[in-house]
């Protein structure tokens with residue numbers, strides 16, 4: 001048992017964040033039960049592209065990213081690829097933003113470089129550059145198969161004695177009491193890591209969270225004859241990475257205000273058509289899509305996540321703005337430590353809002 005920390009913890013949500021937190025809690029001596037209403041990884045985690053990088057100007061974000069990348073490497077799950085982000089010709093606003101980002105990231109010691117289109121073409125022949133104004137590359141980057149991470153965490157959870165209750169939908173009777181179809185169980189602490197459902201679960205314990213939702217989409221193409229770096233086109237707001245012999249292309253995000261259970265999990269036809277046109281512009285190839293999907297992401301008014309105590313005994317970890325998978329190893333651990341009495345991250349305090357702030361849609365997966 002860790003210090004004066006709680007003896008028993010319920011984790012609601014078996015995505016990357018809940019699983020990581022459960023493993024970290026158990027590693028620190030807590031008795032942990034994880035509830036997942038479906039299969040492990042069946043929420044946003046199983047729909048994520050798995051991009052990971054440390055290209056952040058903010059000190060806290062950069063530290064979190066570096067810790068996560070190290071954890072993915074320790075698990076031997078990170079497929080190393082540089083991360084290139086670009087502005088198109090004529091998009092002076094985004095080009096200026098990239099120049100500023102690179103300067104700020106370099107000040108923070110990030111291994112990033114600003115590149116002219118000729119430099120991009122020399123280093124990354126898979127990318128077409130005739131339509132570009134400027135770009136940047138982050139070398140500490142790659143991607144992870146999200147199913148492989150879920151499997152690795154599920155194995156660790158089993159080894160460390162976490163009681164994993166899948167196909168068990170729960171709500172809260174109060175901040176420390178979980179209601180399952182079979183009855184109620186009281187814990188010293190409850191962690192809600194239920195993705196796009198987290199605010200509704202918190203509301204069942206009379207706790208209000210400043211959380212919004214948006215729908216993001218992705219597709220995989222048939223085999224292509226190029227092997228690109230991770231690419232984010234900040235002018236057109238899409239990303240791409242290798243996936244097997246093909247490409248994984250994503251974004252097409254738009255706000256979603258409805259019931260999270262009613263969100264369409266299929267990609268829109270217009271997203272698929274637009275993405276294939278973007279692939280042709282970016283890589284000069286014209287593959288067909290072989291599969292596509294959509295999922296819900298979570299958002300907050302200031303774009304920082306909600307990680308920590310929302311009420312006595314009730315902890316949350318959500319609000320990722322499309323960066324929840326890459327931050328799961330670091331912030332799953334942070335919230336586990338907090339539950340057991342450790343320090344959290346002030347910026348991410350779930351109670352930092354007055355309640356009347358707007359939750360804006362993100363401008364893209366990275367900005």
Ligand SMILES: Cc1cc2nc3c(=O)[nH]c(=O)nc-3n(C[C@H](O)[C@H](O)[C@H](O)COP(=O)(O)OP(=O)(O)OC[C@H]3O[C@@H](n4cnc5c(N)ncnc54)[C@H](O)[C@@H]3O)c2cc1C
Nearest residue numbers: 013015017037043044045049050051170195295324325326
């Ligand atoms: C198309 C797409 C691409 C993305 N690409 C990236 C990327 O490249 N990099 C990145 O970092 N992030 C990416 N994301 C975002 C990423 O998927 C999420 O931020 C991350 O997976 C969140 O993990 P989580 O564990 O918090 O939530 P989830 O994975 O959503 O897990 C929450 C779990 O809680 C369960 N649950 C909900 N309600 C209940 C209940 N009442 N009882 C029991 N269980 C419940 C759900 O079934 C679910 O399994 C992407 C998202 C999408 C949709």
